[in-house]
Each structure stands twice: as C-alpha cells, then as structure tokens.
Amino acid sequence: MEFSIKENEEFIKLGQLLKAADLVRSGSDAKAFIQNGNVKVNGEVCLLRGKKIKRGDSVSFDGKTVKVC
DSSP: OOEEETTTEEEEEHHHHHHHHHHHSSHHHHHHHHHTEEEEEEEEOOTTTTEEEEEEOEETTTTTTEEEE
C-alpha cells in the first residue's frame, strides 16, 4: 500500500499516518500499538508516535506495509 504526504508537507507523524492510512481506528489505538512495540519503521520497532515519517520510509503494522511517497 502507498500513502502520499501532502505536497506542501515534508513529513507526517507516525500516529497520524496509522490513522490516515486506515490501519487503526483512533489516535489512542495508534498510541497503544506503538507503545507496545507493534509498529516498525524501515524494519525497526519504533516506540515514538511522534516520529517524523518522510517520503521513502516504510511503516509495517499488523501484517501490512505502507510505503510513504
């Protein structure tokens, strides 16, 4: 799956991406999954929901991978 960041923005925060890509229902769900170590950014577990996700990054969660462009 691919997710496009808005043209005028350089990044999207990890928690926002999970919600915008419909991988979680709410921001609080995103927070819990991230804090429990269920989300990987570029193949590594990320515990920071405010992590800046930029074009070229990939985010994996629940068997799905989102490539950010």
